[in-house]
Amino acid sequence: MSEQITVGVGAGARYLGVDRVIDLGPLHPSAHGAYRLRLTVTPDLVITAAEPLVGHLHRGAEKLFEVRDYRQVLTLANRHDWLSAFCNELAVALAVERMTGMDVPARAQWLRALLCELNRLMAHMVFLTPLSPNAATYREGVQALMEEASGGRIHFMFNRIGGLREDVPAGWTERVAAFLSTVDTETLTIDFGALEGLGVLPHEDALAYGVTGPIGRASGVDFDLRRDDPLPAYKALGFSPVVRTEGDAAARVRCLLDEVQKSVELARACLEQLPQGPVNLRLPKAIKAPEGSVYTRVEAPLGTSGVHLSSRGEKTPWRLKLRTPSFNNVQALSALLPGTKVDDLPAVLSSFAVVVGDIDK
Incomplete structure (x- = not known):
């Protein structure tokens, strides 16, 4: 030694x-x-x-959930991954809706899918901007649309148990369609030659660490909840993820670009099939989930975002455990970094998307 x-x-x-x-x-x-x-x-x-x-940014979100009612929980649920705020809210709302047997209106289901894809597009552009600065233009465009719909620029707070807080503004869907027509991944000039062969994450290690999302799919993990455990709107869209096998930094960035294109296609399909009608249910002042437990999950931008809700029939959760994608994904650095030159470390880390609030939840 x-x-x-x-x-x-x-x-x-x-x-x-x-x-x-x-x-x-x-x-x-x-x-x-x-x-x-x-x-x-x-x-x-x-x-x-x-x-x-990890542990330098411990937020204690799971304990904070236990002393707040379900409406207040949604306020905190979008903050552990600040780039996936809408998807985080949705995972918690789904858990309560399934425990209480709520039938969410169809328009809310389709708007949720649309907003998830816009959220995904925004998050991926954040990670692509250091590699291709013109990605910031697309990020600003989609963030403005999310802000117009929800009123929030970062913490959207647009989901509600039983649907959405309110309908989208008049003309918003037309503005979304106009923006989507401008998104072209060919304009994102990235030097893939500087990324190829660096930081390879083998398929077996990706599975062993439970890596999901674009990082997992870049290593051949053929798993995407939009296809494998779809929400109602996704069932009608016939989605199929893009999976690569190289597992290197270039493959991870290409997966982000692939997902941008897929999100544009899915968002357009949601606009075309968006039904009319209400977007929420009338609820009592105090929401109480029945005694029992449920696990729900959504495909967040960085992977599987899961919620394990345990209830004792009160208006606050007895336990609300988060399964966050970055917590599992960051552990894989111990498998992909050995063999990397220190000079190549910035390039490898730039391809590896994590949000630390999602780790220290």
């Missing part, structure tokens, strides 16, 4: 001939939040081991 020493970032360059353990973080510019990477690096600056260290 080679000798190891621990140094901070930028220190220890004089120690030649020994492996160095470097703490990267906890404030790393590639992350949407604060987490650390503990890297073991050879004298030739090749990573031999990586350990993601």
Whole structure:
């Protein structure tokens, strides 16, 4: 075994001939939040081991849920992944609706699918912007549409138990259609040559770590809840995900681009089939889920977002456990970073989309 020493970032360059353990973080510019990477690096600056260290941004969301009623829970549910706010709200609303046997109006079901795809498009553009700055134009465009519909720019708070808070504004669907016609992934100029072969996540490791979303599909994990456990609107859309097998940084970025195109297609289909009618149900002042438990899940931008709700028949949940995609996905860094040169680390991390609030939930 080679000798190891621990140094901070930028220190220890004089120690030649020994492996160095470097703490990267906890404030790393590639992350949407604060987490650390503990890297073991050879004298030739090749990573031999990586350990993601989380817990610097612990939000305590699951405990906060237990002392709030179900309407208040939705206010917090969109904050653990601030790029997937609408999808987070939806997962919680679905859990309560299924436990209470609510029949959500058809228009709300289709608007939910439409808004999920717009949310996905917005989130992916955030991660694509460092690789292709003109992606920011698309992000701003879709974010403006989400803000117009919900009134919120980041925390939308548009889902309600039983549907949506209100219908979308007059003319909004036409503006969405006009925006979608401008989205062209060919305009996103990305240097794939600098990404190919870097940070390979094998299919077996992706499965072992429970990696989902575009990162998993880039490694051949053929799983997408929009097809495999679809919400009512998705059942009518005949969705099929794009799956790649290379598992490298280039494949992960290509999967993000593929999903942008798929989201545009799905959003257009939702607009074409959007029915008329109410968007919510009339509810009592206090919502009480019956005693029991239920698990619901949605395909959030970064993967499977699940909610395990346990109730004792009260107006607050007894337990509301979150299964967040970034929590599982970030663990895979320990499998894909060994063998990576330190000089290539920014390129690899730029392809690996996580939101730290979704990890330290």
